[in-house]
Amino acid sequence: MDLGVTALDTAATYLGCRSHEVLRATAGDLVPRFALSTKVGYFEGGHSLAPARLRKAVEQAVMELGREPDVVLLHNPEHSQPDAEALAKACGVLTDAATGGLCESWGISTWDPRSLVDLAAPPPDVLMVRCGLLVGIDVLEAAEALVTGWRPRQVWGMSPFGGSTSEPVWEKFDPAMFLRRTSPASRVQATFRAAFALPVVEAVAVGTDNREHLRELVDSLELEVDDQVVREYRQLLRQAA
Structure with a gap:
């Protein structure tokens, strides 16, 4: 919060299914001061889009967090390989949850949107997708197709570093080429800022275990992405595919 982070994103099954309880115990009375999103769809026995299980999961999230989430996301619905009817029913559960006051709004989080x-x-109010320089063109264009087809109010990104800032790929080129040359930026900052354009997203979720890492990312938000370089990069991705 001191760094300017105003939103927290979690999921029912993170931290061995203890994420909600740990967040509430750790943050205490600060929790209501953040916009809070969580996800439902994974259970100890696997993934499920069964309406009754999803409804119960939303109710349990409210109880564990001690407050209604601002957003509840359907977690990777592609994992259950739904048809249109199954997806519509699952979305209906979250729509009803929002209407009934169990959350402010609802959305869908998808790691691989191609089958959707x-x-x-x-x-949905929110669509959450992978973003950044390591997203393949097929996943990138599928996410953009969902934005066009589903018309969410907001689009969020996740996993901008492909899992870690220490991956060898980040030492093989300078991601600052994706920025307008207005001010110096670290590799981490340039990678993070470029992620907002691949695909275009309004917010990006990152880990919160390293305060200095967070500070570096927050400081990068004033940097400008070079749209022409992004267009050229997308063309290279298509050619490579």
Whole structure:
């Protein structure tokens, strides 16, 4: 919060299914001061889009967090390989949860959106997708197809570093080429800032275990992305595919 972070994102099954309880115990009375999103869909026995299980998971999240989440996301629905009817029913559970006051709004979080492109869904308030320089063109364009088809109010990104800032790939080139040359930036900052354009997202979720890492990322938000370089990069991705 001191760094300017105003939103927290978690999921029911993070931290061995203890994420909500740990967050509440750790943050205490600070929790209501953040916009809070969580995800449902994974259970100890695996993934499920069964309406009754999703409804119970939302209710349990409210109880564990001690407050209603601002957003509840359907967690990787592609994992259950739904047809249009199954996806619509699962979305309906979250729509009803929002209408009934169990959350402010609802959305869908998808790691691999390719199988969802041809499925209709009620317009989610939020769509969360992978973003950044390591996202393949097929996943990138599938995410953009969902934005066009589903028309979410907001689009969020996740995993901008492909899992870690220490991956060898980040030492093989200078991601600052994706920025307008207005001010110096570290490799981490340039990678993070470019992630907001691949695909275009309004917010990006990152880990919170390193305070200095967070500070570096927050400081990068004033940097400008070079849209022409992004377009050229996308063309290279298509050619490579």
